[in-house]
Amino acid sequence: MAKMTYAEQLAHPKWQRKRLDTLNAAGWKCANCAAGDVTLHVHHRRYIKGRMAWEYEEDELSVLCKDCHQSEHEIKEAAARVMQIRFAEDVLVEDFSFGFLTGMMAPFGEVTKEDVELAMENYPRFFALGYMVCSLGPSDIASAVRRKLDEGRFGPHTGMLRLLLDQEESEDA
Numbered sequence: 001m002a003k004m005t006y007a008e009q010l011a012h013p014k015w016q017r018k019r020l021d022t023l024n025a026a027g028w029k030c031a032n033c034a035a036g037d038v039t040l041h042v043h044h045r046r047y048i049k050g051r052m053a054w055e056y057e058e059d060e061l062s063v064l065c066k067d068c069h070q071s072e073h074e075i076k077e078a079a080a081r082v083m084q085i086r087f088a089e090d091v092l093v094e095d096f097s098f099g100f101l102t103g104m105m106a107p108f109g110e111v112t113k114e115d116v117e118l119a120m121e122n123y124p125r126f127f128a129l130g131y132m133v134c135s136l137g138p139s140d141i142a143s144a145v146r147r148k149l150d151e152g153r154f155g156p157h158t159g160m161l162r163l164l165l166d167q168e169e170s171e172d173a
């Protein structure tokens with residue numbers, strides 16, 4: 001059989017069935033904001049190379065409303081950009097802790113279980129912070145982090161967080 005494009009996979013009856021099963025299991029509600037009277041999407045929490053769209057377990061999929069789904073992908077892209085900064089700038093590797101980055105990436109299944117355990121063991125507060133940031137919507141992130149910045153909460157991470165927020169803002173402009 002010829003290789004199916006992703007769009008073709010999403011039109012396949014096997015995905016339609018998987019989608020319905022997932023929506024039923026979730027009670028036809030957004031897993032993030034609990035809205036049920038809006039357009040709902042079935043989101044892949046992660047992609048594994050070579051798997052068809054329907055070849056995922058229940059816990060690898062989540063039901064999200066249209067807006068929460070968009071936020072989810074925007075946050076994921078932002079986190080991927082942070083990872084690029086981390087690898088590009090040696091100086092930031094020391095400044096921007098492994099715990100925080102692992103916390104940010106953990107909700108997306110982009111880091112190994114071992115890394116998550118290591119981060120929670122050694123940098124629990126930074127891990128919690130990163131995890132918290134990525135559990136919020138993008139606009140909430142900026143305002144929540146800015147509020148805490150003004151309270152002087154982040155110690156050595158203050159500079160990095162300001163840098164990130166300013167970068168976000170100049171991209172929005």
Ligand SMILES: [Zn+2]
Nearest residue numbers: 030033065068
């Ligand atoms: Zn939602």
Ligand SMILES: [Zn+2]
Nearest residue numbers: 042043044069
């Ligand atoms: Zn998605």
